[in-house]
Amino acid sequence: MKKLFAAASIALTMAAGGAQAQDQNLRIAFDVPYAPFEYKDDNGELTGFEVELADAMCEEMEANCEFVIQAWDGMIPGLLARKFDLIMSSMSITPERAERVLFSEPYYITPGGWFAHDSFDTDVTDMDAMEGKTVGVQRGTTMDTFVTENMGGVVTIKRYTTAEDMALDLEGERLDVVFVDYPVGEQTILNKDGFKEAGEPVKLGQGVGVAMRKRDADLAEEVNEALATLKEDGTYDAIMQKYFSYDIKM
């Protein structure tokens, strides 16, 4: 009985393997809601920048894709346990994560944005003009590293744990300008009256990639090819412009 079962399961696995070669079945995991990257619209349909990009990517790869909702904490464990095959949920590429999963080439990066009161009229790239100004950053972010390395001796740097605290201090005029992840700044600062972008957004860090299991090197190659095509043929730009007023392409 046991032997028979083993033989059957081997046959099944082979059959599945054979089928995969013709028509790939992929499950892609998202953590919702994380607007505008992935969220459910008014009809309860999954949508967003990364969802649409995943759709386009599957079409390009000629794969049957199924979208899975997975909470962030269980993302990498779920991938390793084969609950799904790809993660496209704004996972930044870091050396720590790269030890456990295989990342594709980066497909987007959110820039750091400069935000200040409407009355602020200093050029943030002009170090002489910035002398003595107070800049707020979130502690330990790529924006913190950027300001510390490039403006360390020039400006006073104040480090915050949350973006809300920082937005309050900008509002209270304790800070002259804030350098923060652009989407975060858009939601916590730009949505109030009297604030503006105070400079060109700066792209920092290694970006966000599709995460896969380490053994799926072939799949990663296909994903990279598909993403490269989408970035070139204008599909990527069309989807990006639907959700963002600024450039996140990488």
Place this chain on the structure above:
Amino acid sequence: MPDFIAQWLNQNDIFTAMTLMEYWDGLVTTVHLVFLSLVIGLLVAVPLAILRTVRNPFVSGPVWLYTYLFRGTPLLIQLYIIYYGVAQIPGIQDTFWWDIFKEPLYPALLAFTLNTAAYTTEIIRGAIAATPYGEIEAAKAYGMNWFLRLRRIVLPSAARRAVQAYSNEVIFMLHASAIASVVTIVDLTGAARNIYSRFYAPFDAFIFVALCYMALTFMLVFAFRKLENHLLRHQKPVSS
């Protein structure tokens, strides 16, 4: 210096002269902040504790309310209210108050002082209330008035009873000051958090800062033991 320490110092990337200077600046800020709030807090607490023991509820009531409010809420919340709340008052940026409240140091000092003053008030009040009634009756029999009784009898003996509880309050205050880093003050904890986030080395950054706090605590404990020996020497056994 033992070899393994020298070796470790040569190998580590974290505890360079630059980060050690950051810790040192943090230490100076912590000591500065805690010392000032304790001194001002104690100066405020003594008269408040006396008022708190007065029978008239219109005098003792407000003091009771103050200590109740500040002991009944977390110091972190008080700091948030004073630091972020004040900045939300419309027009405050145009008044002279803003020069004081713009920098994080004074809001933190105010929150810490009010908090420690509330606890110290209750410690001293308890010590005053525990004055043996016979001592007061004796003082009255000598014809001392209220103020003289307070100065010569009540306060000195209350100080002896309060000093042990107060040493705890001082140590708690030192440790509570760690939350100053949430309002952008780079105290000891703030320095540790900055260094942790720069090197992603939580153990090194936080264990080092824990040792700094332990060293400070040890000094405080030592100082209070000396003070207690001095104040409570009449309680010592005669032969020893």
